[in-house]
Amino acid sequence: DIQMTQSPSTLSASVGDRVTITCRASQSISTWLAWYQQKPGKAPKLLIYSASSLETGVPSRFSGSGSGTEFNFSISSLQPDDFATYYCQECNGYPLTFGGGTKVEIK
């Protein structure tokens, strides 16, 4: 099974900050990686797919990069609506696995 290790688990930041989250896969997954945003009591929302492609309708301040085993997710200028938990997910093989999540909190 592919393990996805996401860091940090919690991130404190201010509005306007640039934030970056890292996701590492235990083996190469090419660019078969997605990023989701989840707010309390809500379903996850797809933000990024194929490691760096922005889902339709998602603001351009969100971006993703990486391939193989190391991936980054960034928010260029944190907005009040961005305080949430973010998850990476490998889409390459079974079982599908998610990272442990990164909670982005207000500093």
Added chain:
Amino acid sequence: EVQLVESGGGLVQPGGSLRLSCAVSGFTFSDHYMDWVRQAPGKGLEWVGRTRNKGNSYTTEYAASVKGRFTISRDDSKNSLYLQMNSLKTEDTAVYYCARTIGGAEPMDVWGQGTTVTVSS
């Protein structure tokens, strides 16, 4: 509008059974793979399983934690997805989401709002 609506959650005793449903609308259900994902209280996301589409013989995949106890099925004529859960354990307590996938190594691009399953005596 693309919509997925789960139902069927509730309180069940350990060892019991429950069947979840996911009613979909706004897209051609039969074209898509569909997933179940769960989230235990205060925890992260856990993939439960997947059903492929008719073109891929409706084959299924499961997480090891549910294999042999849970069964995913679908009825394309009713635009509905199901999760039959048997031999439930307290650790199956979670919010269960259905999600749409285009197929193969693609992400889950549309999610339902979730239904809560509580396994407790």
